[in-house]
Amino acid sequence: MKNTRLALVSTLAAGALALTACGGGSGATADGESHEISWLLSRPADGSVITVVNQLADEYAKDHPGFKLNLITTPDRPSYLQKYETLATADQLPELFDTDATPFTKKLIGQKKLVDVEDMLKDLGLYDKYRPQALDYQRFDDGSLYMMPFEFEMEFFFYNKALFKKAGVEVPKTLDDFAALCGPLRKAGAIPIALDGQDGWPLERYVAYQPFRLGGPDYLNDLKKGDATFSDEPGAKSAEWLSDLGKNECFAEGFSSQGYTDARDQFTTGKAAIYQIGTWELPSIASTALPAGVKDNIDYFTLPTTADSVTQADDYTVVSGIGTGISSKKYDDVVKDFLKFLLERYPAELAKTGHLTPVADVAPVIPDDATPLYAKALGEVDNLGDEIAFPWDTQLDPSTNTLLQQQLTLLVQGEDSPEEFTDRMDEALSENAPKFFD
Template identity: 60%
Template sequence: MAALTRTTAMVAVAAATALILTGCAGSSGAADPTDIDPDGEVVPRQISWLLSRPADGGVITAMEQIADEYAADHPGFALNLITTPDRPSYIQKYETLAAANKLPELFDTDATPFAQKLAAQGRMIDIEALLDDLGLDDYREAALNYQRFDDGSLYMVPFEFQLEYFWYNSALLREAGVGVPATLDDFPAMCEALRAKGITPIALDGQDQWPLERYMAYYPFRLAGPEYVQQLKNGEASFGDPAGRAAAEWLSSLGQAGCFQEGFSSTGYADAQALFTSGKAAVYNIGTWELSNLATDALDPAVRDDVDYFTLPTIDGAVTDDTEYVTPSGIGMAVNTKTYDPLVRDFLGFALERYPEVYAATGALSPTSTAATTIPDNATPLYTRAIEQADNVGPRIAMPWDTQLDPATNTRLQQELTLLVQGDITPDEFITTMDAALAENADG
């Protein structure tokens, strides 16, 4: 059933893309993307935001509060949240509405090739120009960079900032006689030592597939920088290039060393996390959105004092800095030029000014550098340290590949990665298959 759903979604997405490319947006009546201060009065009305976020999450909670505050001074205003938390279903809805030229005032999108087409058609407000005009200059560089297209342009507003760490159980590493890996190449030996002691080395949510895809991104980022995946998706690079081959061979070595738990491909998010938090797995790669489970008294007392983290290890000859790793700012919010007017601008000016303080009060990292995160009363010292790490991150980001590659190539990559780690295919077979998929699907 899940496979059928994905196929249906991909067909709908392909149809939507085809409509876009055949020019359905050509007569959209869109405004100038740089006309960020339109003339006219602010006339309150309902505006809508098509989004893909947890309904009870910090972003929606903060924006609902802010919208209520704005409505108190602007009777008749309302922010209508059109929520579809399931990402594949959201993408289907978003791209179908885009093809029909029926997107609402605000809509969520990653910096995908599809979104870049919308921007090129003049259908998204230039966010760089808007933030500059509003005087909002305290956004974290990495938070903005995550939202940028490959050409450096900015058409999405970040509402989050996360840092992805390798959380580890120091007691289990000591038991196995190993330390924190200094390089990515140290992972297989660490896994073998842990296995020898009967310890699961790394807990992995293989069911959702994107966590394993993170591992595919690591070696190329260190070896060739963020440019490699940009070139790959544009058909200007190959999986057989040194960066891609090194990644395939490294993933294969992780599988041979038994790095992930038995049956990892069918293990879900909650079960993978439970392996780590119960002290059965030594390492767990996840972001700061899980701080409440990993760095508060919600964590099992039996492992609480042993939990720590390290950032993405380097490699010999790395071209990226140790402070540069996966630092996403989540799905961004775009502004529809077709419906942009004085009200939308006025509300955004108010909301984006208020948002960092309101959001940071929930214990989360703000996408700006000036709003201090409120540390929960039940936090361990690790919580504060993990938050403070945000002030020492570099500008280049190990982008999640699932937000970079076209949907068909990405789906094939996720399938092949599982086979590669399981030892069902060789690195050479993986490279051949993926280069064929890229040639077939990449929009060069």
């Protein structure tokens, strides 16, 4: 195993060196001299973010002969993390690289391998333009900021008003009202909640809700380090709640084998009554191309509270995507100048694609084929509270998180009791968290 890892380090490091050599090294360059900047990516190469970045890099290159942005794309998350950590260990990270606020990245910061993004944005005169929530999503627990956000999305529960009316149910006022909706919706012929069960993270969103309302962000911060347990009141309440959702058949039969498009299609064709997803799906949910009986009946509600909520109704899940780190070793005049150009132009260009941006003073352009829901949903950005319900898959150690996604399916399917679920998760947490957050 040791020899295999050394071989992998050598191979990836050699690749990184080859990219650097191809780009002519770092530092300011004269006109016509080659200077290639590389970005190690863990996001879709054909998504809005990279499409806009590519467009702007091409524009920058026209006025800076010899400049080129090289994108190294590895959309498979586990493969990406292996490549990222191997290059970092070999001290061969490219100029830009996608990363989260993990303990591994924190170690790199201790080794002074990342640029302080807060200092950089202030130096570029851009810091005050960013939405606080977009930056806060990228921060470490100590408040430090070493990742750039390139996205900003809010997550809602979209629902079909016609199916609710047919079933005689109303929007849940609290989280505890959810389970009671499912029986009437099923009797009315609807799937109560559309869910992508294959990918793990959509169901993991649900496990975060009760704890966020009952314990606020502090519970998750303590839980991930092993200073709290799944058996504590917020976690135990969540397990009971999810078990109740399963007993009341809230999700589609066979949900664990359904993918992302399956869940979305169930909702957009009028088969499912509720679909929890982010504003990135508005082009599909708020489109005039939807069936006539669906497009005019879609609305949304935000994360319901609970009787004992410590967070407010306007506090819920907002995300600014995976962050981008900047290599301090390669942060020269060319990288700085390109980032200044990119970050000044990027928000307006992203807004043209119909997306919110991490910058607050740029309004998204609503597509011509959008229903009124599109603008209404994006308008919630002006009503956000101060607390963020962080997705658990971005916070827990990888081993505990993998088990959690597996155990959640068993819990909802009734194969595990809430007590069995919390016991198994606490055992895994006690073993994994101290090693990861050491």
